[in-house]
Amino acid sequence: MRRDSRLSRMLHVLIHMDRHYKRATSETISKMLCTNAVVVRRTMAGLRDFGYVRSEQGHGGGWELARGLDQITLLDIYEAIGKPPLFAIGPSVDQPECLVEQAVDAKLGDALKEAEALLLERFRTVTIADIAADFDRRMPEGQCNIHGNIHAEQSASG
Amino acid sequence: MRRDSRLSRMLHVLIHMDRHYKRATSETISKMLCTNAVVVRRTMAGLRDFGYVRSEQGHGGGWELARGLDQITLLDIYEAIGKPPLFAIGPSVDQPECLVEQAVDAKLGDALKEAEALLLERFRTVTIADIAADFDRRMPEGQCNIHGNIHAEQSASG
DNA sequence: CCATCTGTAACAAGATAGGTTACATGTCTT
């Protein structure tokens, strides 16, 4: 794998769910994300545990939003997927004995902590509704997007 | 592997080399880093190509600094090891067709770019000499550290 | 009862840093 795309994927799908008139099945969502229904259920489980979405089993079941997109920040979703590591670089060991190594890791750690704080602050202050608004500005007609066919399919089968 | 530790390791070893009165072999350096001599040569090759260290083959050969630590920034070393990815998170595809996905990735990308800019700015303004100075403040007597035995061993064999 | 969902375990795939072995090449000492 190259990079962890769960945050991006969950934001993506939550916006679609907001525009969806009914519950979306894992299968439907998996097609939006070009992946597998099990991957969807696995990742969305965290969002359900944190109360951002609900899932219903059985016939007619599926996923739906549990609150408005303006009530969910990027930080919320980041935490709901388990706060995966943000950085791909870091020290070689956690608690080095060598004092030189300690000094190196302290300096590097300071820079990383600053960058992390900035990133999480952005996550904290941006809601998913903000992103949806960006989308609406790009597509003011409110018309089709790449997943329009999936919505139609869902409409036909429902 | 969990995280890329090449930057941390190279900073660490460059400070030791600065305190080393003679060339250090890959074998000696590998013991400092608790790794293998081939890994050392592989990683240091980038630093050599960028002119921060020199290597000599054959009897009595090894590695030495090509310039003062105050003339090398963390950014220099980051670039010399090949600018590996800084973040572990990111979009799922590079150029999504879905406009919702584009909006998500744009917003996420903005936050990541801000954090990256901050991090690289820190890297740019910190020299390895700054880190060495931090070490000296922790160890004002200038005495032993965990690698003292390796220095002594090098002294005995040289 | 059965089709349709989610929930979850189990395992394979793909990517990448790091570890290891093997060997070619260069260089100093004797």
Next chain:
DNA sequence: AAGACATGTAACCTATCTTGTTACAGATGG
């Protein structure tokens, strides 16, 4: 010239983590 000592590098394995996939148990509604 021979041999010890170093780097240079290819080749392959290992560890780790996200993602993909298969299989199946359990819940739900017609």
